Amino acid sequence: MSLPEGVQRRSFDGQESLATRGPQVSEEPIVDGWRRWDPDRSKVGAMFEHGLDHGLDGGERVLYLGAASGTTASHVADFAGPTYAVEFAPRPTRDLIEVAADRERLFPLLKDARKPETYAHVVEPVEVVIQDVATRGQAEVALANRQFLERDGRLLMAIKARSEDVTADPEAVFEDVCETLESSYEILDRARLEPYHDDHLGLIATPRQ
Amino acid sequence: MTTDTGWFEGVDPDDLDARDAIENGTAESPAAWPDRAVESGFAEDEDDYYDKLREATIETAREAVAERERADDQQLVHAVRAMDDCERTANELAERVAEWGGSRISETGGGVAFAREIADREPDSDLDEQLRALAEQVVSLDERATELRTSIERFAPEVAPNLASMAGPVLAARLIALSGGLKQLARSTSGTVQVLGAEDALFAHLRGNAPSPKHGVIYTHEYVRGTDPDHRGSAARALAGKLTLAARVDYYSGERRPELEAELDDRIETIRTRGESE
Ligand SMILES: C[S@@+](CC[C@H](N)C(=O)[O-])C[C@H]1O[C@@H](n2cnc3c(N)ncnc32)[C@H](O)[C@@H]1O
Numbered sequence: 001m002s003l004p005e006g007v008q009r010r011s012f013d014g015q016e017s018l019a020t021r022g023p024q025v026s027e028e029p030i031v032d033g034w035r036r037w038d039p040d041r042s043k044v045g046a047m048f049e050h051g052l053d054h055g056l057d058g059g060e061r062v063l064y065l066g067a068a069s070g071t072t073a074s075h076v077a078d079f080a081g082p083t084y085a086v087e088f089a090p091r092p093t094r095d096l097i098e099v100a101a102d103r104e105r106l107f108p109l110l111k112d113a114r115k116p117e118t119y120a121h122v123v124e125p126v127e128v129v130i131q132d133v134a135t136r137g138q139a140e141v142a143l144a145n146r147q148f149l150e151r152d153g154r155l156l157m158a159i160k161a162r163s164e165d166v167t168a169d170p171e172a173v174f175e176d177v178c179e180t181l182e183s184s185y186e187i188l189d190r191a192r193l194e195p196y197h198d199d200h201l202g203l204i205a206t207p208r209q
Numbered sequence: 210m211t212t213d214t215g216w217f218e219g220v221d222p223d224d225l226d227a228r229d230a231i232e233n234g235t236a237e238s239p240a241a242w243p244d245r246a247v248e249s250g251f252a253e254d255e256d257d258y259y260d261k262l263r264e265a266t267i268e269t270a271r272e273a274v275a276e277r278e279r280a281d282d283q284q285l286v287h288a289v290r291a292m293d294d295c296e297r298t299a300n301e302l303a304e305r306v307a308e309w310g311g312s313r314i315s316e317t318g319g320g321v322a323f324a325r326e327i328a329d330r331e332p333d334s335d336l337d338e339q340l341r342a343l344a345e346q347v348v349s350l351d352e353r354a355t356e357l358r359t360s361i362e363r364f365a366p367e368v369a370p371n372l373a374s375m376a377g378p379v380l381a382a383r384l385i386a387l388s389g390g391l392k393q394l395a396r397s398t399s400g401t402v403q404v405l406g407a408e409d410a411l412f413a414h415l416r417g418n419a420p421s422p423k424h425g426v427i428y429t430h431e432y433v434r435g436t437d438p439d440h441r442g443s444a445a446r447a448l449a450g451k452l453t454l455a456a457r458v459d460y461y462s463g464e465r466r467p468e469l470e471a472e473l474d475d476r477i478e479t480i481r482t483r484g485e486s487e
Binding site: 097 | 230
């Protein structure tokens, strides 16, 4: 699977790793202007490592749900176009704001992803929705935000089994979530994100017309 | 075509005072806001629109985050009050259980430990079952208090990092609760902080029938309790002074200032060794 433009495999200390070009965010190594993108700390990074059929070319408009302190959102903003980053916890948002302040087209929004009507007056229709909310009701969040996706747009979603049910078998949880999603999305590809993230499923989908 | 309006409608493009619009605005569905903003004259072109959006969202998020974080102190106040309620109620009920239990079985004891024993006994009559169930309530209230304490230990450093580190999370939460909030604590004098929680003693003193209290809840801090009684007053004063500073830093800047703690350590060391008198 090819990588979007603006994402490359570069060598860091003799080790190949994903990388993007942009201002440093924490202490990640930078070689020739390329910042290391650590798949252990990023579900989107892990999806790329697993070769999921993401369909991204680079430069797309993105809505990112669950941006936290901006670790992944920063890499996404490095290779994508305008990126709207939604996060509802104040503490990580404080860091996200600093990441955004270093970039030209990353827009932080302190909003609840379960209430898209509270940011639909700011966010335009996008080609890509990335979701990593790790909270109960992950499928519902994806359904509620489908309205932002253009025709043929892509949903890149990380599903954390334990957020739905700590005791249930992860595969059973993934089946449930996928079934709910299928009412309005067509699932194009999926893969478990081990060894980078335990009990997580990475999923690529497109809205049903 | 929707009747929704974008965040920028009604915002002055030269002033970009957009917090209210971004925070409180709504729309049923997204629209091509950049195009609309250019059509309506809010922005010259798409780039100009994104520049403005960037400024407005960053500024709004900054203010909103600061405000929300300030409100978190009230959550901490609720949590510490709930913890105290659970502990007090558990102890009260434990006394009842001990008294009742002592009258029914040969062993005697007290407190939550005894209640735990009773809760594990096989009941052999209806009243026995009542007693056992009551003991179980004591145990579960005690567990609730422990879990609340764990949450407070996690949450207090987020709300007031310097204060929590210096006072310990639970005492930090108590001081915030006794003042009514981090803001109020940050605005208190060090003399007030020193006697927070000793209000009864303070009023008795003001009425002229008691000596002035040397410390309130800060007594639970090792720097007061662990200092010999002759110098406790000085230790309490020094501690209260630094705690007040820590609360101010937490409220006004939120930045970590470990040197405050180091200064306090030195000061207490001096008081204890040189035996500085009152
Ligand atoms: C696993 S973390 C995301 C990590 C991030 N995507 C990264 O890779 O850098 C999940 C985040 O989703 C946020 N979150 C959970 N529920 C949310 C909701 N309803 N709306 C917005 N954010 C939410 C949490 O506060 C948390 O910061």
